[in-house]
Amino acid sequence: MAGTAVPDGPRGDDDRGGLRAALSGLTTRGRSFLAAGVAAAVCAYVLGQADLLRVGLLLAVLPLICVLVLHRTRYRVATSRLLTPQRVETGTEARVRLRMENVSKLSTGLLMLQDHVPYMLGSRPRFVLDRVEAGGRREVSYRVRSDLRGRFPLGPLQLRLSDPFGMCELTRSFSAYDTLTVVPRTEALPPVELFGEAAGYGEGRQRTLALAGDDDVIPRAYRHGDDLRRVHWRSTARYGELMVRREEQPQRARCTVLLDTRGVAYRGAGPDSAFEWAVSGAASALVHMLERGYTVRLLTDTGSAFPGEGAEGFGGAVQDPADSAGLMMDALAVVDHSEGAGLSRASDVLRAGGDELLVAFLGDLDEEQASFVARARGRSGAAVAFVLDSGAWLNGRPAPGAAGDRVRQLREAGWTAIAVPPGARLADLWQQAAGVRAEAAADTPYGGWA
Numbered sequence: 001m002a003g004t005a006v007p008d009g010p011r012g013d014d015d016r017g018g019l020r021a022a023l024s025g026l027t028t029r030g031r032s033f034l035a036a037g038v039a040a041a042v043c044a045y046v047l048g049q050a051d052l053l054r055v056g057l058l059l060a061v062l063p064l065i066c067v068l069v070l071h072r073t074r075y076r077v078a079t080s081r082l083l084t085p086q087r088v089e090t091g092t093e094a095r096v097r098l099r100m101e102n103v104s105k106l107s108t109g110l111l112m113l114q115d116h117v118p119y120m121l122g123s124r125p126r127f128v129l130d131r132v133e134a135g136g137r138r139e140v141s142y143r144v145r146s147d148l149r150g151r152f153p154l155g156p157l158q159l160r161l162s163d164p165f166g167m168c169e170l171t172r173s174f175s176a177y178d179t180l181t182v183v184p185r186t187e188a189l190p191p192v193e194l195f196g197e198a199a200g201y202g203e204g205r206q207r208t209l210a211l212a213g214d215d216d217v218i219p220r221a222y223r224h225g226d227d228l229r230r231v232h233w234r235s236t237a238r239y240g241e242l243m244v245r246r247e248e249q250p251q252r253a254r255c256t257v258l259l260d261t262r263g264v265a266y267r268g269a270g271p272d273s274a275f276e277w278a279v280s281g282a283a284s285a286l287v288h289m290l291e292r293g294y295t296v297r298l299l300t301d302t303g304s305a306f307p308g309e310g311a312e313g314f315g316g317a318v319q320d321p322a323d324s325a326g327l328m329m330d331a332l333a334v335v336d337h338s339e340g341a342g343l344s345r346a347s348d349v350l351r352a353g354g355d356e357l358l359v360a361f362l363g364d365l366d367e368e369q370a371s372f373v374a375r376a377r378g379r380s381g382a383a384v385a386f387v388l389d390s391g392a393w394l395n396g397r398p399a400p401g402a403a404g405d406r407v408r409q410l411r412e413a414g415w416t417a418i419a420v421p422p423g424a425r426l427a428d429l430w431q432q433a434a435g436v437r438a439e440a441a442a443d444t445p446y447g448g449w450a
Helices: 012-022 027-047 050-072 232-239 274-291 323-333 344-351 367-376 392-395 403-411 426-441
Strands: 076-085 087-089 092-100 111-113 125-128 136-147 150-154 159-163 169-173 178-183 219-221 243-245 254-259 295-300 359-361 380-390 416-420
Touching: 012 050, 027 050, 050 295, 076 159, 076 178, 087 219, 087 323, 092 111, 150 323, 159 359, 178 323, 232 243, 254 274, 254 344, 274 295, 274 323, 274 344, 274 359, 274 392, 295 323, 295 344, 344 367, 367 403, 380 403, 380 426, 403 416, 416 426
Parallel strands: 087 178, 254 295, 254 359, 359 380, 380 416
Antiparallel strands: 076 092, 092 136, 111 125, 111 159, 150 178, 159 169, 219 243
16 A cells, blocks of 8 residues: 655644644643743733743743644655565464655654554554654564454554644655455365365366367467467467467366355354354355366355356356455355354255255255255265354354254265254364265265365
């Protein structure tokens, strides 16, 4: 972020308004001197003491002189802010660097920089700069950290000007600000072999062949690094730009990560709540599957799919996987409870697809919602559900209840369902789910999942 250079005082027709602003900037010390001077002058007049009158005038005039000098000073400053990184996980620090440059021909007096920071990120940083010579620069830095997800604005930056005696302070604000995105914390998951594993991106089982004949070839525009032996000259002559033949392209397997955000499905709040565990689990799963070469989409109970790029909202096929992960992590940074009470919309979306893998993070389920989830598997090759009992998470200890019944109901429908106890690590449950699926598929020609 680059700030705009601003003068420390008004000019032209704004002089009167600027002078009033300067008077309003009198500090406690300045107001005390002014009040003491006026009181001494009044007492001197009543008592007829000339010496006391001189003392009173000195006390009263000194802060007024400071106001006038500070108001008439004409130096200009420019500031910039550098936030690194702009996207961090919860509990991770980011560094903010502030640079101030005196672009005027006068040296500054005492300055104080103050950056506006939301209280979730820590206390408001303040820095005192004694003197900045003409054309000089000063750099300061501070760190921010949040245990809560979200998008937090940093700024605008305020510059407070003060006279050497501390009688008056003027505040000037810059308009630019930056945004820090705090995403859920992710957990490294163990790689587990896929069922029906075959060569290709995403351990997928299908490959698509490009038409390579001269008559039915489907060319594309040349990209830097393409082999010149693949140039299709007939199409190049037709389109007027260098075109190349498409080669055999592997079909990347697809994975959907379903996140249940219903407000009625979770009790409790805070970093250690069941909902935050589900959000963090969804983030870990989508990052893991993208690293395995899958095209991934994030689906919520409302039927909304992220990142919304490519076919049916899948990411990682057209755009760079890192970009896809960034878009989905940004969505998870601000995801909140939905007002809906059902999973029917998500079920309809899932039944229309044919994903190789479906991973669901679910809150409290009643029998009706468990039936929607059971049918949501549709044509998915494998479906894994992590079912949370928010009541048990709220009490901090496992408790028998409906969660176990819902897990059995989902397993009967072909899901690999795992109950999530309070404080569990997703990596352990991920491995456990692979073992459960391996046992269930012992008599079939399929293996595990990833």
